[in-house]
């Protein structure tokens with residue numbers, strides 16, 4: 626049985642952090658987009674930061690890598706998604722999203738599972754756009770928002786970004802897919818420097834640990850809903866992102882205000898959001914037209930169409946920058 630493109634909206638969520646969430650969100654009053662008030666379902670998962678193990682791949686059984694090759698981009702490795710369904714029963718999944726998506730044969734269960742276990746096609750459109758433009762990310766701070774497998778952030782890491790944060794709604798996605806993918810791709814992108822503590826290990830192990838630590842210093846991993854993610858990041862640092870990638874994240878109109886608030890609160894003044902999306906998400910209701918309308922009404926960002934894909938259901942790559 627393969628993962629399907631079904632949507633299941635809405636369902637009860639299992640976490641009840643409403644009060645904490647609301648209190649935290651109330652602190653976010655200095656956003657430029659104050660009228661973008663949150664209308665998200667009340668029972669969303671609170672944001673947390675994940676501290677990955679230095680060798681995450683060694684803790685995941687039965688993983689199978691596959692390679693995504695687009696134009697002249699470096700090949701990007703990722704764990705094959707079909708392995709998740711085959712090995713669902715033996716995987717660590719405190720959120721139980723693997724079982725739930727399998728049982729309900731659904732790619733989206735609002736507030737429970739938001740689709741991060743598979744790579745959605747607009748990610749490939751955005752990778753293609755980056756290849757066409759020859760864009761590199763040297764010295765940039767990047768956020769892969771709603772990252773799923775994390776390929777956009779991984780590309781930025783491989784192309785010189787100084788910092789890449791990965792965010793997905795589900796902790797299972799971050800732990801079982803995003804983090805392993807980052808290590809799978811970037812472990813060897815480093816030199817031989819060693820710390821004293823690691824000098825007692827065998828050289829190959831030492832090199833790997835060293836590379837992992839350096840990689841982790843450049844990455845952050847977060848799960849949870851966008852409202853509490855915004856609060857968490859703003860409490861942690863004043864730095865903002867030069868680039869925010871976000872692919873296939875505007876399918877649910879209830880999330881528009883929290884998504885817009887993340888852009889407002891975390892994008893640097895001269896930064897750019899790259900949004901890759903379908904024109905319309907049938908069965909869910911969201912789409913580019915509605916999101917553009919929301920953005921226009923809030924008068925904070927200007928949008929620009931960068932790429933249109935006309936095959937099948939129309940897809941687009943769009944940028945958002947602050948209005949001058």
Ligand SMILES: C[S@@+](CC[C@H](N)C(=O)[O-])C[C@H]1O[C@@H](n2cnc3c(N)ncnc32)[C@H](O)[C@@H]1O
Nearest residue numbers: 739740741744745748771773793794850851872
């Ligand atoms: C359809 S998936 C797309 C995954 C990936 N960007 C891709 O293109 O393959 C939507 C992503 O947005 C994130 N997301 C959606 N709604 C969210 C919300 N309200 N809060 C936090 N994350 C959310 C989910 O974690 C999920 O990974």
